[in-house]
Amino acid sequence: MSNKNALFIKKVIRQYSKTKFILSYHNFCSASYRLDRIYQSMKSLRAFHYKIAVNPSSTNEVLKLFLYKKPRNDLSIVCMGSKGAFSRVLAPIFGNFLNYCSIQNHKIAPGQFDFKELKNIYNYFSLNHKTSIYGLIGSSIARS
Numbered sequence: 001m002s003n004k005n006a007l008f009i010k011k012v013i014r015q016y017s018k019t020k021f022i023l024s025y026h027n028f029c030s031a032s033y034r035l036d037r038i039y040q041s042m043k044s045l046r047a048f049h050y051k052i053a054v055n056p057s058s059t060n061e062v063l064k065l066f067l068y069k070k071p072r073n074d075l076s077i078v079c080m081g082s083k084g085a086f087s088r089v090l091a092p093i094f095g096n097f098l099n100y101c102s103i104q105n106h107k108i109a110p111g112q113f114d115f116k117e118l119k120n121i122y123n124y125f126s127l128n129h130k131t132s133i134y135g136l137i138g139s140s141i142a143r144s
Helices: 003-015 035-043 059-069 081-090 115-121
Strands: 022-027 049-054 075-079
Touching (some): 035 059, 059 075, 059 081
Parallel strands (some): 022 049, 049 075
8 A cells, every 4th residue: 555545544534533444455366465464554544444355266275364364353354256255154253344245146246145145045144253164175075
């Protein structure tokens, strides 16, 4: 983020002090990002909440992102694309403050679910930090 942008954001946050701002970072192209540097840079602007949306290259990367997020209550991680889609369902388990879904299947981001899918298929609103997660690891999982 340029110094000019940071100064503008600080000014707006200060000017509208009763507004709860969410600062957002997106990386659609690659997984070559420095998560802690991005988060610390955003934190220096003192917003209400921070969102980092990335396009992970593997499911392992998604898990690492959520492990990074876990102790940071003011941070939400949104994983895009086919590798990150499952994280949108599990977001409440890892304590994400926010999530994004489409209405009437008008998806605007890769890996995004429709509201009805999250609600009716995945019981999204009953998921929380006490929900257990089980996984199947192996080759040819489709036949398991």
